Amino acid sequence: MTDKKTIALITGGGSGIGLATARLFTNKGFKVILAGRDRDRLQAACDHLPGTIALPLDVTDSAAVTLAFSNLASQAQTPDILVNNAGAAKTAPFHRISVADWQAALDVNLTGAFLCTQAVLPTMKKAGYGRIITVASTAGLKGYAYTAAYTAAKHGVIGMTRALALEIAGSGVTANTVCPGFTDTDIVRKSIDNIVEKTGRSTDDAMHELTRHNPAGRLIRPEEVADAIYWLARPEADAMNGQAIAVAGGEVM
Template identity: 80%
Template sequence: MADKQHVVLITGGGSGIGLATARQFANAGHKIILAGRSKSRLEAATNHLPGSTALPLDVTDEAAVTVAFENLDSQNMMPDVLINNAGAAKTAPLHRISLDDWRAALDVNLTGVFLCTRAVVPHMKKAGFGRIITVASTAGLKGYAYTSAYTAAKHGVVGMTRALALELAGSGVTVNAVCPGFTDTDIVRASVSNIVEKTGRGADEALKELTKHNPEGRLIRPEEVADTIYWLARAGAAAMNGQAIAVAGGEVM
């Protein structure tokens, strides 16, 4: 990123990849807006990040997203860099997924990305600069059993990224996705607990079920994903557009 200070908005910014990314940008002196549903978690995070503010927000609520970005605009705080990181995963065989569960997965993992992205595009186009970076998943590039709704949503995110990149080509705004493999976050810890509960296996054995997908045999660290996001936001990454970059230790090539 150039030396200019930017406003960086990170959804799902209170923990995991979002928080690791916030630290990366904050350490470089950028203004950080951490958005998420847990006000207490956001405030705890901003207390340790210089130049950061908390924005309680449900990205699946169209009216709330509209109001939030209108307020940012009135404060001259519209983001130059949007990092769509909010997401959730629930595992189950397809025939046991309710319609409500299906819709909830698409809402948080795909529709929330659409709503926040739509809100920033006019500002970025007018400014002639912008970075829209969405944390997708290797599930946006391949399939995993028992994750039909999540995988469908993440494939949708990658498709939207590629389409919007073409729409905005030449405007100074780039659109990319980062696709981590299984990462050491709350989502993966919940998956391990779910495997333990449903199969009776120990936690270590359950974790191996996830890390076996990575040729390096380990979880990805949130900081490794944050480094990739930070690089995509730099001025020197202007030629990177419409990409879905796997951060997965060689799982996807």
């Protein structure tokens, strides 16, 4: 690496794990680029994190991703660290998952990570340094009922990362995944609302349905996931490659 300020690009950076990671990286002195589809949310996040840059981007759009990373390269803003955090989860019984919903889950959770990784990898390899960290899920290490599309996508992300890690070993670039359990984010809050709406159960009961998976009996905090991401992003983490690290209170061992 050179002595230039380390640049980190975080997709899905406007809220939840992405925002917590952006806050930590900013505090550690990194230059942070927040990417996401919601312009207002991105700008609000940047307003609270001085020095960060908002990058409106739909990671499922191949042409848009190519253009965005090309523009960053032309401005000498190519990321040293890529955090693939953009994701979405929609629950449904297996027999009720439409092809459109199946494809949408793969697009944002898997293909988006593939496109961004492919766009940034050549420059990282040329520089001899880079960190690619993809936020997967414990759903990528096991299964959860009513989440077949999301679970398939997260298994795919972990498999993709393991294959990539073997290709880039020794290049100075590493690729890893972080696998949070149920985390206190908008996605999980929507899942709780969905359980309440479809089952008539109370919010407390719906919360218990999710927290029972964690031996500690609670949701994971976004900041705890951000800490794991930061650990993998450090130059000292060069020996970490192809790993799927669970941040789940002991749910997965």
